[in-house]
Amino acid sequence: MPLMLASTSRYRRELLERLRLPFHIARPEVDESPLPGEAVPAMAARLARAKAEAIAAQHPGTWIIGSDQAAELDGAPLGKPGHREAALTQLGAMSGRRVRFHTAVCMVRDGRVLEAADVTTVRFRALAPAEIERYVDAEQPFDCAGSFKSEGLGIALFDAIESSDPTALVGLPLIAVARMLREAGFDLP
Numbered sequence: 348m349p350l351m352l353a354s355t356s357r358y359r360r361e362l363l364e365r366l367r368l369p370f371h372i373a374r375p376e377v378d379e380s381p382l383p384g385e386a387v388p389a390m391a392a393r394l395a396r397a398k399a400e401a402i403a404a405q406h407p408g409t410w411i412i413g414s415d416q417a418a419e420l421d422g423a424p425l426g427k428p429g430h431r432e433a434a435l436t437q438l439g440a441m442s443g444r445r446v447r448f449h450t451a452v453c454m455v456r457d458g459r460v461l462e463a464a465d466v467t468t469v470r471f472r473a474l475a476p477a478e479i480e481r482y483v484d485a486e487q488p489f490d491c492a493g494s495f496k497s498e499g500l501g502i503a504l505f506d507a508i509e510s511s512d513p514t515a516l517v518g519l520p521l522i523a524v525a526r527m528l529r530e531a532g533f534d535l536p
Contacts, residue, residue, distance in 0.1 A: 352372050362517060375413065416449065420444065450467070478504075497516045
């Protein structure tokens with residue numbers, strides 16, 4: 348059965364490769380701006396589905412996986428920082444706080460839709476400005492929601508991670524994806 352990942356994120360690609368199924372990659376052209384008054388979990392779910400549907404329209408008969416992640420601090424979304432100063436600001440704001448990461452995934456094929464969501468809470472330890480600068484300069488997490496890479500040196504920024512799926516924080520909740528793939532008829536252990 349054909350499978351496609353509607354994402355050019357190397358993190359999502361590497362995660363999906365763990366399931367050892369052949370798949371292709373496509374770049375969804377989706378406006379990722381939040382809608383006025385939209386809650387962060389709803390935004391992640393909407394964008395995951397929009398990405399999958401954008402590619403599904405071009406590839407009938409193919410299962411398309413779309414995913415989106417949004418960080419939430421005090422009810423407001425935190426996006427990808429894009430550059431050093433924004434990463435320093437984000438990490439400074441999260442120092443000593445709990446941040447929720449909403450990761451949504453949607454699989455679409457010929458009108459059939461499977462969806463799942465994960466919430467991961469990250470407890471940041473109190474971070475000194477010099478620690479934040481050392482981390483940002485070492486790992487340059489400018490393409491990561493929340494300005495860190497938990498699979499790398501970013502793990503040193505935390506007191507704890509509370510999650511039912513550790514891969515969700517990296518960008519694709521593989522426990523849910525594996526369940527959805529089995530439901531769609533793919534052979535997995």
